[in-house]
Amino acid sequence: MTRRSIVLALLFSLIVTPSAGASGLPAAKPEQVGLSSERLERIGQVLRADVERGRIPGAVVLVARKGRVAAIHAVGFRDKAAGAPMTPDAIFRIASMTKPMVTVAAMSLVEEGRLLISDPVSKYIPQLAKMQVGIERVPAEREMTIQDLMRHTSGLTYGNRGKTEVHKLYPESSNVSSQTLTMDEFIERLGKTPLLHQPGTTWEYGLSIDVLGRVVEVVAGKPLQAEERIYRPLKMTDTSFLVPPDKRARIAHPLPKHPDTGKDYVVPDPTVRRKFDCGGGCAVSTAGDYARFAQMLLNRGTLDGARVLSPRIVEYMTSDHLGPSVSRGSSYIAGPGYTWGLGFAVRQEKGIAPMPGSPGDFFWPGAFATYWWADPKEELVVVSMLQAPLGRHYSQLVRSLVYQAIVE
Numbered sequence: 001m002t003r004r005s006i007v008l009a010l011l012f013s014l015i016v017t018p019s020a021g022a023s024g025l026p027a028a029k030p031e032q033v034g035l036s037s038e039r040l041e042r043i044g045q046v047l048r049a050d051v052e053r054g055r056i057p058g059a060v061v062l063v064a065r066k067g068r069v070a071a072i073h074a075v076g077f078r079d080k081a082a083g084a085p086m087t088p089d090a091i092f093r094i095a096s097m098t099k100p101m102v103t104v105a106a107m108s109l110v111e112e113g114r115l116l117i118s119d120p121v122s123k124y125i126p127q128l129a130k131m132q133v134g135i136e137r138v139p140a141e142r143e144m145t146i147q148d149l150m151r152h153t154s155g156l157t158y159g160n161r162g163k164t165e166v167h168k169l170y171p172e173s174s175n176v177s178s179q180t181l182t183m184d185e186f187i188e189r190l191g192k193t194p195l196l197h198q199p200g201t202t203w204e205y206g207l208s209i210d211v212l213g214r215v216v217e218v219v220a221g222k223p224l225q226a227e228e229r230i231y232r233p234l235k236m237t238d239t240s241f242l243v244p245p246d247k248r249a250r251i252a253h254p255l256p257k258h259p260d261t262g263k264d265y266v267v268p269d270p271t272v273r274r275k276f277d278c279g280g281g282c283a284v285s286t287a288g289d290y291a292r293f294a295q296m297l298l299n300r301g302t303l304d305g306a307r308v309l310s311p312r313i314v315e316y317m318t319s320d321h322l323g324p325s326v327s328r329g330s331s332y333i334a335g336p337g338y339t340w341g342l343g344f345a346v347r348q349e350k351g352i353a354p355m356p357g358s359p360g361d362f363f364w365p366g367a368f369a370t371y372w373w374a375d376p377k378e379e380l381v382v383v384s385m386l387q388a389p390l391g392r393h394y395s396q397l398v399r400s401l402v403y404q405a406i407v408e
Helices: 003-012 037-052 095-111 146-151 176-178 182-193 210-221 247-251 287-298 311-317 392-405
Strands: 059-065 068-079 338-340 345-347 362-365 371-375 380-385
Touching: 003 345, 037 068, 037 392, 059 287, 068 287, 095 146, 095 210, 095 287, 095 311, 095 362, 146 210, 176 182, 176 338, 182 210, 287 371, 287 380, 362 392, 371 392, 380 392
Parallel strands: none
Antiparallel strands: 059 068, 059 380, 338 345, 345 362, 362 371, 371 380
C-alpha cells in the first residue's frame, strides 16, 4: 500500500454528507436534532486513531435522531491491503445482526395468523419433537416453542459457548455449518443432539434463530433468501445472504491478523453461496440498510408509508420475555441491566448496565464487530459497522461517543 493511498484514506475519514449512503432516510444537521456537531466529530477522531494504530481497518458509523440522519462517519479503509478507502455504502458481514431481521420476519407471519408464538417447533420441524436434555439424555419436560426460539430459551447452544460434553456435540456456529451441511442435514443433526437445558428454563445463546429461520421457510414456502417481507418494503437493497458480482467491490475486509494475538483472522466469504441461508448469522448489509430496519422498529413497525409490523407487536417484542423464572446464568451476554425481548436485548434500567442508554432501548451485535441499537426515549438509531475481532469494546465505545453528543 502506498503512502498516497494512506493519506487519501485518512482524508476521506470525515463526516460524510448525511444523505450519502443513508438509503433514503432524510438528513439533518446535527443541531437540528439536538446533537452537537463538534461532539459528533469525536467518533471519527477516536476511530481514525485506531485505524492509524492498526487496531481496525476502518468503520462506518451512522447516527440518526428524530428519524433523520445527522452523521455518517466513514473511517479508514474498506480494503486496507488494496488501499481502498472506506465508503458509507460498504457491505459488511453482519453475523448475529441477522437474528433480529429473521425474528421480525417470523413475527410478520404471526400477524398473518400463519404462526403462533406458543406453537411447538415440531409442528413445523418434526425432527425436533421428543428432544432429550443433557449428556444423560433425559426426556425434555416440554417441547421448545416458537417463543423459546425467539428469546433463546430453547436449550439449543453453540459448540463454542462452553466445554461440556454437550457443547462438544454442537456445531461451532451456523456460519460454519452452512458451508458444509444442507438445511436438512443441519436439522437432522440437531434432532439427534441433546439440549443443554430444559426448554423455557435458561437463556442460552445458540442456534435458536437458525431454527426459527427454517420455520419461516416452512411457513412462507420459500427460502430465507427469497423472503422479502422486510427487505422489499423497507428498500434494503444491499441486504442479502449472498453478495452478487456487481457489488463485490463494496465488501469491507478485516485485517488479516488479530491485532492482539497475531493469529490469522478468518471471516466467511459472502460471495460464495452457502448450502443453506442461516438465519442466525449469515447475512450481509450496509449501515444505511440496517438503519432503515432499526428506524422501522423505532417507529413502531412502519417506515416511509410501509408497515412491516403493527405497533402493538413491536411493543410486545420489546418487552421483557424472561421474567424471574428464566435463569440468565453465567453465559448471559446481553449484560447487566438488560433483559431479552423477542430477537434482541432490551434495557430495563437507567443504570446498572456498563454503558449509557435509556430504559427501553434495544440492541444486538454481530460477531465481526457490527452493532446497532435503537433508543425510543431519545428517538435515536445508531448503526456501527466494523470487521474486527474486538467487537464488544467498540460497541461500548461507540455508545459512549454517541450519547455524549446529545445536547438537547
